[in-house]
Amino acid sequence: MTIPMKRLPPLPALHTFLITAQCCNFTRAAELLHITQGAVSRQIAGLESHLGYPLFLRQARGLALTDQGRDLYPRIQQVFSLIDEAVEEVGARRKALQLKAPTCAMRWLLPRLMHWQAERPDVPVELTTTIAYGVDFRRDQFDAAIIYATAPAGNIVAHHLFNEQLTPVCTRKLLDGPIPLDTPADLERHVLLHPARDKHDWENWLLAAGHTPGPLSGGHHFDTMDLALSVATQGAGVALGDWSLIGEDLANGHLVAPFDIRVPTGGAYFLVYPERTAPSPQLRELVDWLTAQAHGA
Known part of the structure; x- marks a missing residue:
């Protein structure tokens, strides 16, 4: 019996969420990621569709994290920190x-x-x-x-x-x-x-x-x-x-x-x-x- 594997959300979209959650602004996130504001908005919308719940509240004065977004943010931050550490450690081992x-x-x-x-x-x-x-x-x-x-x-x-x-x-x-x-x-x-x-x-x-x-x-x-x-x-x-x-x-x-x-x-x-x-x-x-x-x- 083959156990179906749950499809994980795409890593680029999670990274876009991380940067956007840090500044709560699509325009600023686009500048930091070197992509367009529209691309940021589409990636966040696609990630929310994949997860099945909203991550941001779109307000007149900007963005705010939803309860789910606030819960997810520190976990995604930890995941990317672990990735950075792993890449740095492996690279340091090989470099003289x-x-x-x-x-x-x-x-x-x-x-x-x-x-x-x-x-x-x-x-x-x-x-x-x-x-x-x-x-x-x-x-x-x-x-x-x-x-x-x-x-x-x-x-x-x-x-x-x-x-x-x-x-x-x-x-x-x-x-x-x-x-x-x-x-x-x-x-x-x-x-x-x-x-x-x-x-x-x-x-x-x-x-x-x-x-x-x-x-x-x-x-x-x-x-x-x-x-x-x-x-x-x-x-x-x-x-x-x-x-x-x-x-x-x-x-x-x-x-x-x-x-x-x-x-x-x-x-x-x-x-x-x-x-x-x-x-x-x-x-x-x-x-x-x-x-x-x-x-x-």
């Missing part, structure tokens, strides 16, 4: 999160993203690297970014990851080599790898370590700290590394830290996303997870 980060943060970020993808393959992340330290969400179409700054500014929501603390690093072979590296003063006898075109980072570190440096005329200069660290792993000199970023290099023995002196620079790394839009559940989860990773959780 777009993340931007400076190259200097890769040593910290990349192994953690690989762990995230192994644990959450349903939330893919597409990573774009840059030598720039900031982000402009008005031009850059990213869901979130890691930035380096003293204090984040602009219309963003910022989550603090860690402060920059610099310390010299080199290979074990260089440390055990013929040129001593026992005190900060010994650094002047080594090739210094500068993470920027100026020498301020090394000068500041040496001063904070209690050594007034002479002219730092030698060494090599790089555009990013990441490049300087990469050269240091080849044994070509001593670089300054951010303590929070070099954990993997120290753990696997690619680099060693000759001195237990970490000098804060006043800069920090932040995970940010635009303030203008509410983050998706997937982005909120990734933000919370990376923040917990940075804080040692």
Whole structure:
């Protein structure tokens, strides 16, 4: 025995009812729906015919919901809210999160993203690297970014990851080599790898370590700290590394830290996303997870 299925009212007509019930005006509803006033009137009349009861009272001063219309309105509103949520949720699951980060943060970020993808393959992340330290969400179409700054500014929501603390690093072979590296003063006898075109980072570190440096005329200069660290792993000199970023290099023995002196620079790394839009559940989860990773959780 086949049970006949009740024919449901058409979805477009229900949507027209929802919009019309919100404003109780055919003309305004037509403007919001981008159709003619006549089309709105015909859809409402057709829906009332299908349901078998009136939804609106046509009055001289406009429309008013009938008792049936008032009862139906919140239920139809809930149905369309559920549809919106379902479409948004399914779309968010399939769309990869777009993340931007400076190259200097890769040593910290990349192994953690690989762990995230192994644990959450349903939330893919597409990573774009840059030598720039900031982000402009008005031009850059990213869901979130890691930035380096003293204090984040602009219309963003910022989550603090860690402060920059610099310390010299080199290979074990260089440390055990013929040129001593026992005190900060010994650094002047080594090739210094500068993470920027100026020498301020090394000068500041040496001063904070209690050594007034002479002219730092030698060494090599790089555009990013990441490049300087990469050269240091080849044994070509001593670089300054951010303590929070070099954990993997120290753990696997690619680099060693000759001195237990970490000098804060006043800069920090932040995970940010635009303030203008509410983050998706997937982005909120990734933000919370990376923040917990940075804080040692």
